Amino acid sequence: MKIYINARFLTQTITGVQRYALELVKEIDQLIDRGEIDGNRYEFCLLSPSNIINEPAFKHIRHKAVGKLKGHLWEQLELPFYAKGGLLINLCNTGPAFNKNQIVTIHDAAVFNYPKAFSFAFRAWYKFLMVRLGKTSKKIITVSHFSKGELMQHCKIAEHKLVVTHLGIDHIHRKKAAAGTIEKYGIQSPYVLAVSTMNPYKNFNLIFEVLPEIEAHNLNVVIVGSKNSKVFGEQTWAKSDAVNWVGYVTDEELKALYEDAAGFIFPSLYEGFGLPPLEAMASGCPVIVSSRASIPEVCGDAVLYFNPDSPKEAASQLIEITSNPELSKQMSYKGKDHSGLFSWNKCAKDTVNIIMNTM
Numbered sequence: 001m002k003i004y005i006n007a008r009f010l011t012q013t014i015t016g017v018q019r020y021a022l023e024l025v026k027e028i029d030q031l032i033d034r035g036e037i038d039g040n041r042y043e044f045c046l047l048s049p050s051n052i053i054n055e056p057a058f059k060h061i062r063h064k065a066v067g068k069l070k071g072h073l074w075e076q077l078e079l080p081f082y083a084k085g086g087l088l089i090n091l092c093n094t095g096p097a098f099n100k101n102q103i104v105t106i107h108d109a110a111v112f113n114y115p116k117a118f119s120f121a122f123r124a125w126y127k128f129l130m131v132r133l134g135k136t137s138k139k140i141i142t143v144s145h146f147s148k149g150e151l152m153q154h155c156k157i158a159e160h161k162l163v164v165t166h167l168g169i170d171h172i173h174r175k176k177a178a179a180g181t182i183e184k185y186g187i188q189s190p191y192v193l194a195v196s197t198m199n200p201y202k203n204f205n206l207i208f209e210v211l212p213e214i215e216a217h218n219l220n221v222v223i224v225g226s227k228n229s230k231v232f233g234e235q236t237w238a239k240s241d242a243v244n245w246v247g248y249v250t251d252e253e254l255k256a257l258y259e260d261a262a263g264f265i266f267p268s269l270y271e272g273f274g275l276p277p278l279e280a281m282a283s284g285c286p287v288i289v290s291s292r293a294s295i296p297e298v299c300g301d302a303v304l305y306f307n308p309d310s311p312k313e314a315a316s317q318l319i320e321i322t323s324n325p326e327l328s329k330q331m332s333y334k335g336k337d338h339s340g341l342f343s344w345n346k347c348a349k350d351t352v353n354i355i356m357n358t359m
Contacts, residue, residue, distance in 0.1 A: 001042050002043050002085055003045070003089060004046075005045070005047065005061075006088060006091065007063065008094075011071075013053075017107055019171070019275065021091040027347065031349070033059050042356075047083060048066070049065065049069065051070055052065065079096055083099070087355065088101060090102060090103070091105045093105070093106050093130070094133075103355065104137045106142055106151060107147065108150065108271070111130070134156065139163060140161050143294075144272060144294040144297050144298065145297060146294035146297055163350075166298075167278075169339045169343070172283060175251045175255045176252060178250065181252075185244060185249075190262040191219060191220040192222070193264050194222070194225075195266075196225050198226060211243070215242050220244065222246060223245045224249055224254060225248070254279075258284075262328075265288050266295070271294050280335070281336060281339040285335070286322075288314070291307060298342075
C-alpha cells in the first residue's frame with residue numbers, strides 16, 4: 001500500500017509548520033525501523049520539487065524529487081500525477097485542491113480571523129484552498145481542539161472529518177546547545193527571549209511597549225525570527241539598544257538561547273498550537289504567555305498568563321518571573337514536567353492510525 005508524503009516543506013525555511021512535518025516523518029521512519037509499522041505492507045515515499053534546501057536522511061522512507069515546477073504550481077499540477085495509486089499525506093496546510101485520495105493537516109484558520117495580517121493574494125488563495133480541502137479530503141488533521149473549532153466554524157468542515165493530534169517537543173532534547181552563542185550575537189545578559197515569525201497577530205509590538213519596564217529592571221530582549229516576509233503586510237518596528245534582533249539561528253543556537261534566558265515571552269493573539277513556549281519549558285526557561293486561542297490548551301498551568309492587550313500586565317508577569325528566584329525555579333521544574341506530555345512518538349502513532357483507518 002503506497003503512502004506518498006507531500007514534501008514541499010523541504011523547500012522552505014523551518015518554522016513551526018515545517019518543524020511539525022520534519023519531526024513527524026522522522027518519527028514515522030523510526031516506527032518502521034522498530035517494526036511498529038509493517039514496512040513490507042506499507043511503503044512511504046516523500047515527493048518534493050527539485051529545489052529542496054533541507055535534504056532528508058531516513059532509513060525506510062524514500063525521497064523522490066519529481067516534476068519541473070516549483071511552489072504552489074508544483075503542488076497543484078504535478079504532485080497529483082506522481083501521487084497516483086496511493087494515499088497522499090499533506091502536512092503543511094496545503095495540498096492539491098482536486099485530489100480526493102488525501103489527508104491534509106491544517107494547523108489553524110488565521111487567514112479568516114486575521115485577514116489583514118496577510119497579503120491579499122495569500123489570504124484569497126488560502127481561504128479558497130482550505131474550504132476546498134475540507135470538502136474533498138478524506139480526513140483533516142489539526143493540532144489543537146481550538147483549531148478544530150475554528151476550522152468547523154470558518155471552513156465548514158464536518159466534525160467527523162477532523163482529528164486532533166498535538167505536536168511533540170522531544171526534538172529540543174536531541175540538540176546540544178551551541179557553545180559561544182551569546183558571544184556570537186553580542187547578547188547582554190540577563191535577557192528575555194522571544195521566538196516567532198513576524199506575523200502581525202504574533203503581537204510583537206507588545207514587547208516594545210513594555211521596554212521601559214524591562215530596561216528599568218536591567219533586562220535586555222533577544223528576538224529570534226526574521227523581520228520581513230512576502231506573506232505578511234508591511235510593518236515597522238521600533239529601535240532600541242535593549243533589543244537584539246538575531247534573525248534566524250540554528251537549532252543548537254536556539255537551545256543555547258533558551259537555556260541562558262532569564263524568561264521567555266509569547267504575546268501572540270492567535271495560535272493553532274504554539275511550539276516555542278513548549279521548547280522554552282523543555283529547556284528549563286520560565287515562561288509567560290498570552291491567554292488567547294490554543295495557548296492555554298497547550299501550556300496548561302506550567303506558565304504565567306497575561307492579557308495580550310495589556311502591556312502593563314505582561315510587564316508585571318515578566319518582572320515577576322525574572323526577579324523572583326524561587327518562582328523562577330518552580331516554573332522551570334513545572335515547565336519541564338509539562339513539556340514531557342508532548343512527544344513526536346505519540347503524534348506519529350496517532351497520525352499513522354488515522355492513515356491506516358483511512359486507506
